[in-house]
Amino acid sequence: MARHNAKHQKHKQSVQKLNHSKKNNKSNQQTVNRKEQEQYCHKIKTFLQISAKGQLQKQELAQKCHSKRNKLAYQSAIEELLKKGIILERRKSYALASVRNAFPAETVRLHARFGFIRDENGKEYFVAGKFLLGSMVGDKILAREIPSRTGSPEAEIVSILEQNPNARLTGKIVPTMEGLCLLSEIVGMPLKIDDKNSCFYKIGDKVLCEITHRGQRHMEHKVKIIINFGSADSAESCVKAKIAEQDIPVGFTQKVLDEAKKVSSVGVTEFDLQDRLDLREEIIFTIDGEHSKDLDDAVSIKKHANGWTLGVHIADVSHYVRPNSSLDAEAFHRGTSIYYANQVIPMLPKALSNGICSLNAGHDRLTISAIMELSPEGDLLSQKFYKSVICSKVRGVYHECNQILDNIASPEIQEKYALVKESLLLLAELSDKLEHLRKLRGSPELESTESALLLDETGCCIGLAPVQRGKTEKIIESCMLCANEAVAKTAREKNFPLVYRIHEKPAPERIENLKEMLLKLHQPVPDFNIDEIKPGDIQKILDTTREQPCFPVINNLTLRSMAKACYSENALGHFGLALKDYAHFTSPIRRYPDLVVHRILSDYLDGAEIDWLQKRYAKFTENASERASSTELRAVQLERDADACYAAEYMQAHIGEIFKGVITSITEFGMYVQLENRAEGLLHIHDMPQGQYEIEENWYIKNILTNEIYQLGDIIEVTCIATNISAGHIDLAKKALAI
DSSP: OOHHHHHHHHHHHHHHHHHHHHHHHHHHHHHHHHHHHHHHHHHHHHHHSTTTTSEEEEHHHHHHHGGGGOOOOOHHHHHHHHHHTEEEEEESEEEEOOOEEEEEEEEEEEEEEEEEHHHSSOOOEEGGGGGGGGGTTTTEEEEEEOOSSSSOEEEEEEEEOOOOTOEEEEEEEEEETTEEEEEETTOOEEEEEEEEOOOOTTTTTEEEEEEEEEEESGGGGGEEEEEEEEEEEEEHHEEEEHHHHOOOOSSHHHHHHHHHHHHHHOSSSSHHHHTTTEEETTTOEEETTTTTOOOOOOEEEEEEEEEEEEEEEOOGGGGGSSSSSSSHHHHHHOOBBBETTTTOOOSSSIIOOOOOEEEETTTTTEEEEEEEEEEETOOEEEHHHHHHHHOOEEEEEEHHHHHHHHHOOOHHHHOOOOTHOOOOOOHHHHHHHHHHHHHHTTOOOOOOOEEEEEETSSSOOOEEEEEEEEEEEEHHEEEEEEEHHHHHHHHHHTTOOOOEEEEEEEEHHHHHHHHHHHHHHTTOOOOGGGGGHHHHHHHHHHHHHSSSSHHHHHHHHHHHHSOOOOOSOOOOOOOTTTTTBBBSSSSTTTTTHHHHHHHHHHHOOOOOOOOHHHHHHHHHHHHHHHHHHHHHHHHHHHHHHHHHHHHHHHHHHTOOOOEEEEEEEEEEEEEEEEEEESSSSEEEEGSOOOOEEEEETTEEEETTTTTEEEEEEEEEEEEEEETTTTTTTEEESSSSSOO
């Protein structure tokens, strides 16, 4: 037995020695591979540099480098050089990247036939479809700026450095000669489906797919279907697919729901009221849309000999959503609530958004109040902020308040608003003064291009109309602007960190392009310095063209010429509002930047030192600004995509009908026409009267045979000939078709 154990022990030691030897050999092999990889990197760069065009066919390069000696090291060298952006991969060749002209960027948005990328400084570039190299949203890429055709920055992708492993596509299942395929809105051509790993699907379904194989072009990608949303002829299904495609969180985890329930179930306690200004007896009330449930702002007003005292009282969400909590992490991740059609994807669970944080009439609610003193003319003289408690007297509704102001309200509505009617009339008076001051500042009055959607009980779109804003909507907007200015002014003067809402001056090249378009449209161009443009200069353009038939086009061109508003930790002012100080303070239930502003302001009101606030929040406001700007862009894009799907669903029932519309843009393949109901469709060159056409992009299309010209801003009659609800497209023709 002892002899057996000794023999076993000797065998065990031999095995351990052998394994140790193998491990060392493996380690040495890895070292050798790394050296060979570096040698291959040098060879690859050398052979490409001495080649005539700086590129070689893949097979030729492999032969020159003698890749067969160590295929693994050679391939590793290729991958490393690609990832670093030193070489570029073409379909059948490798080429040296022109590092001097190339820059790292990320693909941020894709559309049919084109996309957008963003460099490390946040600058966006338009990329035509032929220059996208099959790039997907989230890919890290190497790009090069190219001459612009429109005045806006344009680029081409020269290499994909790092693929987004979570990239997804949505589309419709269509029949082809090769079987059922995915027709994606981005690709525009059927993609092959991996049937073995896909869920059930059939012709006409709207689906979400993962990419199983990447090609050099979008049309070469292969996919597997992971979610089937149902019929692609349902706008509701198509929007759900877009939400999933962008990985927008809809539901909340149980942990977040439990935390929301816990902090809200306690209600408003006596302990909560300590050191708060008690405003429960004041005449304070809310005014919102009829179907709104997240009521986060209320107003109060007093008029006196020296002017006005305006109160704006905002739900103190920061009291319930604490730093480092699950609720806060979720709110930071979402960034904003998203509203589309009759749906909302909330930033916070209903227990907060519709419950304890919502300023429901007759309920005590914790708030942060901005009490502002204004001159008789409406100028902001001073402001103070308080942690407060209110009890809203009335749950106001926009259209009911508008009836009160227009003296057409029913006795029932008159009775409902009896307690707050005087305040409502004072708010209307003050709002007129604030609006007058806004015009004096030169704040541009750009018109909204949104459409109101009318849905039936099944969620199908049965009507489109321009969004109507009454007197009361403008009153609330004026009050909120005043409070937002006040909080930003306080932060700047007291030098504590904040998340500001900023809107920088338009780029000079965009304004130059706008002036050129005005001249082409035979519209007057106000005299101003492009490099020192002021908000009033933009307003002059709008004022001189507002009564012209082409005004919708000029309104759109002006919108496109403006910089995008975003969030920043720096107080850079707001060009569009012509304000030096501006932040978002009034919607903490649905916007994370507002919640951050409340949190910082709350600490300041509790007596925190400025140095402490700087140390605690300086980096956080930078991170929060970046995240909020990103999630806002995502939300805006989804809302636009949703509007397009629902508009196509509505127009589905009107195929064959004739509509009047204005030409809003000219492209190399036709023109876009905005109909009177605000739906926008494409009039493709193939669906225009027979002829030979000359196109000057962004300006006109001319039929050389008849001399008929279709110019930007012209009013024309078109026929709706087809819709694609899945893609949100409406196809138009110039003349009525026999159907």
